[in-house]
Amino acid sequence: MSVDKIIETIISSSLEVVSLxxxxxLISLKSNFIIKIGFDPTTSDLHLxxxxxxxxxxxxxxxxxxxxxxxxxxxxxxGDPSGKNTARPAxxxxxxxxxxxxxxxxxxxxxxxxxxxxYFNSSWYNFFIFDNFxxxxxxxxxxxxxxxxxxxNRFDSNSxxxxxxxVYPLLQAYDSVxxxxxxxxxxxxxxxxxxxxxxxxxxxxxxxxxxxxxxxxLGTDGKNKMSKSLHNCINLNDDAYDxxxxxxxxxxxxxxxxxxxxxxxxxxxxxxxxxxxxNPMKLKSFLAYRIVCLIHNESxxxxxxxxxxxxxxxxxxxxxxxxxxxxxxxFPVYLYDVLFTLSVVSSKSDFKRFLSCKSIEINGKIxxxxxxxxxxxxxxxxxxxxxxxxxxxxxxx
Numbered sequence: 001m002s003v004d005k006i007i008e009t010i011i012s013s014s015l016e017v018v019s020l021x022x023x024x025x026l027i028s029l030k031s032n033f034i035i036k037i038g039f040d041p042t043t044s045d046l047h048l049x050x051x052x053x054x055x056x057x058x059x060x061x062x063x064x065x066x067x068x069x070x071x072x073x074x075x076x077x078x079g080d081p082s083g084k085n086t087a088r089p090a091x092x093x094x095x096x097x098x099x100x101x102x103x104x105x106x107x108x109x110x111x112x113x114x115x116x117x118x119y120f121n122s123s124w125y126n127f128f129i130f131d132n133f134x135x136x137x138x139x140x141x142x143x144x145x146x147x148x149x150x151x152x153n154r155f156d157s158n159s160x161x162x163x164x165x166x167v168y169p170l171l172q173a174y175d176s177v178x179x180x181x182x183x184x185x186x187x188x189x190x191x192x193x194x195x196x197x198x199x200x201x202x203x204x205x206x207x208x209x210x211x212x213x214x215x216x217x218l219g220t221d222g223k224n225k226m227s228k229s230l231h232n233c234i235n236l237n238d239d240a241y242d243x244x245x246x247x248x249x250x251x252x253x254x255x256x257x258x259x260x261x262x263x264x265x266x267x268x269x270x271x272x273x274x275x276x277x278x279n280p281m282k283l284k285s286f287l288a289y290r291i292v293c294l295i296h297n298e299s300x301x302x303x304x305x306x307x308x309x310x311x312x313x314x315x316x317x318x319x320x321x322x323x324x325x326x327x328x329x330x331f332p333v334y335l336y337d338v339l340f341t342l343s344v345v346s347s348k349s350d351f352k353r354f355l356s357c358k359s360i361e362i363n364g365k366i367x368x369x370x371x372x373x374x375x376x377x378x379x380x381x382x383x384x385x386x387x388x389x390x391x392x393x394x395x396x397x
Contacts, residue, residue: 001063003027009059010212013052013261015188018195018211026182026210033182035065036209038175039107040072041099042091046106047233048291049187049217049226052261054110056185056214059263061115069107070175071100074122078164078171106236124178125171136170139203140196145169148192169193173200181209188213189225217261221377222251231331231376231396240292240300244308245363247288249379252280255287264290285309311364317381321391328376329397335360335372338392344384359385 006027011017026033037057039050046054057067076096091099108116145166146152154161169192176184176197184194194211201208216225219232226233234246250258256274259265264287265273277283285305292301311317326341339345345354352370354360360367361383374380374394382390 006063009063012059013056013214013263014212015215016191016211016213018191018198018213022208023183023210023212030182032065034068034179035060036068036070036176036179036181036184037186038070038072038075038172038184039103040076041096041103042076043228044099044102045228045233045235045237046103047226047228047235048258048262049219049233051110051236051294052214052217053185053187054107055263056212058110058112061112064115066115066117067111068117068119068179068181070179071103071118071120072172072175073097073100073120074125075168075171075175078168102237109236119179121171121175121178136174136200137167139173139200140170142166144196169196170200173197176209177201177204177206180206182207183210183212185212185214187216187225189216215257215261217257218254219377220246220250220375222254232378233375234291236295238295240296241304241307241363241365243292243295244288244301244304245380246375246378247291248284248308250284252284255280255283258287258291262291262294264294307364311381317364317383318389321389323379324390324392325395326392327395327397331376331396332373333376333394335367335370335374338374338382338394339384342382342384342390342392344388354384 003024007020007024010023011020017023035057037053039046061067073093073096076091076099077093104118146155148169151161151165153159172193173196175181177200181197181201184197186194191211191213194209194213198208198211218224219226219230220234221230221232224230224232234243238246247258256270259274260270274283277286285308288308289301289305292304324342326338328337328341336345336348336351339351339354339360345351355368355370358366358368362372363381376394376396378394380390380392380394382392384390
């Protein structure tokens with residue numbers, strides 16, 4: 001494959017490359033180079049936002065490149081401050097390891113094992129000499145850290161910034177130094193950390209890593225980037241039918257981004273393809289089907305699609321029902337909380353009775369689990385008994 005074709009594959013769908021000239025030079029000089037992606041296991045699940053990056057890694061593997069995944073089991077105890085207006089809560093070592101086990105199975109589902117290396121950054125930080133840590137801190141300044149928008153905004157609003165948060169970008173940078181990284185890939189929100197990586201590599205007399213920054217996928221609310229903490233996720237371990245329903249609930253204007261960022265449509269051909277659909281519902285159905293195929297399989301996608309449309313075509317659920325917005329100031333929101341708010345049950349004994357009678361359906365599925373939890377920013381179709389139907393949308397106050 002020509003250098004130009006390799007470059008086109010690497011940068012497709014990306015938002016920014018620092019720098020393109022360096023990338024061209026790297027590819028012309030090295031047939032294989034060190035590619036890095038970092039994941040901090042701060043939650044138990046990966047979601048479609050992560051999948052944007054993972055699918056890019058798979059494309060690079062198909063070109064023959066080896067991918068190096070850094071599991072930030074050490075840095076997760078600090079928490080990446082990117083895009084955060086408060087400090088992340090500290091995680092225990094046990095929780096981080098538990099989260100990683102889920103990450104591993106979800107990541108390996110999409111990548112080629114023979115071209116995937118996995119490292120834990122605790123394997124070098126647990127033996128980091130204090131003198132070297134002080135030296136690392138000397139490679140940046142407080143004023144440089146305050147150039148970061150999230151830090152600057154917190155400083156201007158007198159919100160606390162903890163010293164360990166200043167250290168995080170330097171530790172991420174040292175990950176690149178340790179592996180002598182040529183190319184780092186991540187979301188556009190990682191730009192500051194990536195650039196610090198380039199600065200620190202210089203101090204260690206290494207070449208600057210090239211930074212490839214991918215777009216951030218908006219969540220089901222259509223407002224914020226997909227994030228577990230914002231309860232607007234479509235998770236990679238969600239049930240196939242739940243994935244289909246969640247995709248069908250996204251705002252129409254997100255369809256194009258999902259099609260392109262998840263590599264379902266080629267960037268060049270997307271306009272004509274989208275115009276070939278006569279309404280957004282059909283296009284969204286195609287998107288939901290393809291995403292379920294990506295995460296699960298074609299059989300699950302077919303079953304999910306048929307089940308979803310059977311609910312409406314057979315008039316199991318009214319098509320023209322209005323959305324009821326429900327606002328909650330707490331999480332998790334359980335089934336009882338929603339039914340009580342809708343005034344369809346008045347007590348927990350009522351609730352248990354209806355559960356035992358199998359009188360409650362959500363998205364066409366009979367619910368018998370009293371611990372059923374709703375996500376925010378997702379449309380749910382709720383049937384209570386034979387005659388009460390609700391189309392609900394949960395928001396967090």
